[in-house]
Amino acid sequence: SKLLSSSMVTDGNTILAESLKKQGVEYVFGIVGIPVIELAMAFQSAGLKYIGMRNEQAAAYAAQAIGYLTGKPGVCLAVSGPGLLHCIGGMANAQVNCWPLLVIAGSCPEDHEGIGGFQEWPQVEASRPYCKYAGRPPSARLIPLHVERAVRLASAGRPGVSYLDMPGTLLTAEVDEDKVPELYHAEPVAPAYPNPALVEKAAEVLAKAERPLIIVGKGAAYAHAEDAVNKLVENTKIPVLPTPMGKGVVPDVSPYVVSTARTAALLKADAVLLLGARLNWMLHFGQPPRFAPDVKVIQVDINPEELHNSVKSEVAVHSDIKPFVELLSQKLAEKKVSLQPASNGWWQQLKKKQESNVAFVEAQANDKTVPLNYYAVFKTVQANIPKDSIIVSEGANTMDIGRGVLLNNKPRHRLDAGTFGTMGVGPGFAVAAAMWCRDYAPGKRVVCVEGDSAFGFSGMEIETMFRYKLPVIIVIVNNNGIYSGFDKDTMADIQSSGDVTQCTPPTSLSSEVRYEKMMEMFGETGHFCRTVEEIEAALKKAAAVTDRPSIINIAINPQSSRKPQDFNWLTESKL
Ligand code: ADP
Ligand code: MG
Numbered sequence: 043s044k045l046l047s048s049s050m051v052t053d054g055n056t057i058l059a060e061s062l063k064k065q066g067v068e069y070v071f072g073i074v075g076i077p078v079i080e081l082a083m084a085f086q087s088a089g090l091k092y093i094g095m096r097n098e099q100a101a102a103y104a105a106q107a108i109g110y111l112t113g114k115p116g117v118c119l120a121v122s123g124p125g126l127l128h129c130i131g132g133m134a135n136a137q138v139n140c141w142p143l144l145v146i147a148g149s150c151p152e153d154h155e156g157i158g159g160f161q162e163w164p165q166v167e168a169s170r171p172y173c174k175y176a177g178r179p180p181s182a183r184l185i186p187l188h189v190e191r192a193v194r195l196a197s198a199g200r201p202g203v204s205y206l207d208m209p210g211t212l213l214t215a216e217v218d219e220d221k222v223p224e225l226y227h228a229e230p231v232a233p234a235y236p237n238p239a240l241v242e243k244a245a246e247v248l249a250k251a252e253r254p255l256i257i258v259g260k261g262a263a264y265a266h267a268e269d270a271v272n273k274l275v276e277n278t279k280i281p282v283l284p285t286p287m288g289k290g291v292v293p294d295v296s297p298y299v300v301s302t303a304r305t306a307a308l309l310k311a312d313a314v315l316l317l318g319a320r321l322n323w324m325l326h327f328g329q330p331p332r333f334a335p336d337v338k339v340i341q342v343d344i345n346p347e348e349l350h351n352s353v354k355s356e357v358a359v360h361s362d363i364k365p366f367v368e369l370l371s372q373k374l375a376e377k378k379v380s381l382q383p384a385s386n387g388w389w390q391q392l393k394k395k396q397e398s399n400v401a402f403v404e405a406q407a408n409d410k411t412v413p414l415n416y417y418a419v420f421k422t423v424q425a426n427i428p429k430d431s432i433i434v435s436e437g438a439n440t441m442d443i444g445r446g447v448l449l450n451n452k453p454r455h456r457l458d459a460g461t462f463g464t465m466g467v468g469p470g471f472a473v474a475a476a477m478w479c480r481d482y483a484p485g486k487r488v489v490c491v492e493g494d495s496a497f498g499f500s501g502m503e504i505e506t507m508f509r510y511k512l513p514v515i516i517v518i519v520n521n522n523g524i525y526s527g528f529d530k531d532t533m534a535d536i537q538s539s540g541d542v543t544q545c546t547p548p549t550s551l552s553s554e555v556r557y558e559k560m561m562e563m564f565g566e567t568g569h570f571c572r573t574v575e576e577i578e579a580a581l582k583k584a585a586a587v588t589d590r591p592s593i594i595n596i597a598i599n600p601q602s603s604r605k606p607q608d609f610n611w612l613t614e615s616k617l
Pocket of ligand 2: 437493494495519520521522523524525526
């Protein structure tokens with residue numbers, strides 16, 4: 043490489059670019075400006091793929107999605123001060139989701155520091171709470187070692203975020219190439235194997251259980267444990283419940299997936315095998331009233347610090363999911379653990395629940411009254427999108443209701459607001475997913491299902507999708523508001539009933555906004571739909587377009603809502 047040839051002068055930009063390449067980084071999502079324009083060009087010269095975005099937050103979302111999809115951190119590149127600060131929401135989201143991400147920002151030149159430099163900000167300190175590692179290489183020659191460390195910390199153990207601060211003076215600093223330490227790339231650390239005694243104990247607990255349940259989280263998806271998990275499930279026929287992004291590790295169409303009896307499965311299980319999911323708010327802390335008080339938890343996590351969080355696990359295993367599940371499968375086969383769904387009482391209970399829930403959803407979905415309800419929209423979307431598309435989804439009702447109807451039969455095919463519940467992630471995730479499809483799964487499509495409110499956070503990334511010719515199908519489920527809004531006439535009445543500021547409900551947005559007309563900014567036309575037939579026609583057209591995004595804006599009944607729930611998840615606090 044250029045760095046290793048003799049006695050030439052190189053600079054910080056080049057060293058950084060080549061160091062990233064050496065560490066296996068493939069993608070950089072960012073926004074350039076002073077002092078990182080030359081850096082982005084150096085990235086391209088080094089063979090990294092640079093994707094210019096419209097907001098640093100969306101760039102950070104894109105970079106972490108590519109990290110989740112590929113298992114290698116993507117880079118988010120930003121300018122100094124406000125540029126880096128705009129990334130912080132994305133950094134927090136990646137850290138909370140346990141996804142690898144490397145943020146690199148330019149910063150104020152060192153000889154202007156402390157005297158009011160341009161965009162001067164304590165960027166390393168500002169990043170630290172959102173990172174596993176945050177640092178500034180003290181000299182250009184040490185950049186390769188800092189990059190190796192940043193990539194290693196973002197990837198190893200529980201994945202997370204690294205930040206590298208690059209003052210303008212460091213990027214342009216010239217160094218004799220022979221003074222730069224040789225770049226090395228350590229092979230990924232071998233997966234952690236479980237203690238065999240704990241595998242045996244886990245097998246015993248599951249063999250004795252009357253109502254066992256396997257919960258599959260996005261950690262299992264990240265671990266690429268799908269083959270091992272599917273084998274375990276097929277052999278034992280233990281019911282499986284995926285978390286939102288755990289969907290697809292075991293195909294949603296599998297007869298062993300009990301998502302449609304989620305509440306009952308959690309409540310009645312007497313033993314839970316927890317594979318790459320945390321007992322946080324998303325799983326109701328593993329506690330009553332949502333879990334049985336005496337449920338035995340077998341917890342498997344790559345991060346030992348996670349073990350016993352919120353409830354004491356019966357068996358707590360520090361291990362990579364894949365080897366654990368492979369060894370557990372063997373043990374359970376020896377013990378001949380295999381439920382008989384046709385006669386097993388636990389399976390009968392769950393099946394009854396599944397049937398009544400499916401009947402409710404079907405009745406809603408078959409109600410094609412205009413304005414449409416959520417279920418009718420999602421049923422139509424599910425039936426008309428290309429097979430095995432990656433589904434990106436956000437928005438409160440849109441995401442919650444859509445999760446049950448839009449199926450994932452492949453792992454890592456769902457990207458949503460995640461553990462942090464972040465709105466605005468959709469378009470950035472979709473850009474990354476579409477890049478991944480182009481490079482790793484040609485022909486596979488990305489369908490980005492957004493609420494109208496959620497779309498508003500990062501909608502301008504539609505320009506990014508056009509520029510890079512990414513055929514994302516954006517479906518906006520438009521109910522004129524946050525959670526829900528009002529039809530045009532009602533909204534007009536409300537707003538004219540007094541002072542407009544005081545009268546406008548905080549949850550409302552303008553009625554029937556024609557988001558699809560954003561396509562006209564690029565000389566194309568979008569789709570505005572009110573009926574099932576219009577949605578079908580629009581999806582067919584969008585699927586045929588392969589070199590640019592499409593927008594399908596669906597006006598639904600603004601008062602449409604979710605199926606009544608047995609538990610109100612946020613207000614069940616016992617404090
Ligand atoms: P979900 O939102 O699906 O419930 P979480 O993000 O809460 O998932 O949990 C994922 C868990 O998976 C984290 O605790 C993380 O440490 C763990 N994890 C990530 N990769 C692996 C792996 N290869 N093996 C085991 N556990 C993993
Ligand atoms: Mg809405």
